Amino acid sequence: MSETIVYAVITLGGIGIVAAVILYFVSQKFKVYEDPKIDVIADLLPGANCGGCGYAGCRALAEAIVKAGSTEGKACPAGGSNTNTQIAAMMGETATESSPRRTIIRCNGSLENAPHKYNYDSITSCAFAHMSGAGESACAYGCLGLGDCVKACKFDSIAIDKTTGLPLVNHDTCVLCGACVKACPRNIIEIRNIQENNAVWVSCMNKEKGVDAKKNCKVACIACRKCEKACEFGAITVENNLAFIDSTKCTACLKCVGGCPTGAILTLLKA
Structure with a gap:
């Protein structure tokens, strides 16, 4: 009985050693090298993962910068000029000063200017209301005021003004990520170079x-x-x-x- 146990232990131990050796060589053969700069740049980014840079998240942006070897066309709107300057220095570049930008609302159809003609009583979603009809003011192009832009903003920088019924942007906290632009089904929100x-x-x-x-x-x-x-x-x-x-x-x-x-x-x- 004891010999059987000993043989079993030796056999299993041998299989384990062989498997470990095989796994080691396989891992060495197929390992993917990752530039340590990626982690450094990712740590400099704010971690908002807002997508304002055009990439899936902050790490994706860091990977793109390192892969391209340049920050050209790859700025972080949420991080602002300080973050972009640090990343540029990390890549051995000098950050170029970008033009000032601002989020604007291309609709002035407030409750006073565009009084409601109908009562919308359904899902509180601009996207759904847009598919359902023209909206309470009967304008098929104006703001619906149901706050899809507010829900999309991770920085609490936009709210529906109760007086006007229109989105109101807090330009002091807005990072120009563009999430509200994408969320608006009527394309009335725009980030403009001011x-x-x-x-x-x-x-x-x-x-x-x-x-x-x-x-x-x-x-x-x-x-x-x-x-x-x-x-x-x-x-x-x-x-x-x-x-x-x-x-x-x-x-x-x-x-x-x-x-x-x-x-x-x-x-x-x-x-």
Whole structure:
């Protein structure tokens, strides 16, 4: 009986040793080398995993930077300039100062400007309401006010203003990750480079004819082309019943802002 146990122990021990040797050589053969810089860069990143950089998460961004050997086109919006400067230095580069950006809401259809005509009583989701119909104001292009953008923001930087019924962005805490932009089914949220020449935008997305647009919202773009005619630089065109401002041509003269009969054009600049 004791000899059987001894033989069993020796056999199993031998099998274990052989298996360990095989596993060692297999692991050496197929091991994947990971640059230690990845861990260092990942630790510098905020760990928000917001996807604002265009990658699946902070570690994915770190891997992309190390693999490319450069930070060009690979910035972390949540980390800000300090984080990006540190990562650039880690890669032996000098961080280039990015243009200031700001999250804007391209809809001014507040509860006052676009009064409710219907009562929506269903799932509290902009995406669902968008598929269900035009919304309570009857504007098929305006903000639905149900807060998909609020739910998408991991930094509590956006909220639905109870007075206006529109999203209100806290620019002091907004990291420009773009999660709210992706969450909006009507594409009314935009992250814009805020410089003197593009701090002017049309705060309306309605592509209906002017009469129909004005029925639902008194500050809607009515495609009257007054802004287009007022612009001496050819920066404004009207397509599909909606004015569009080309920021590469705009000189921020603000004639369009003052000339818009419905007040659909907004600006951060002082007239």
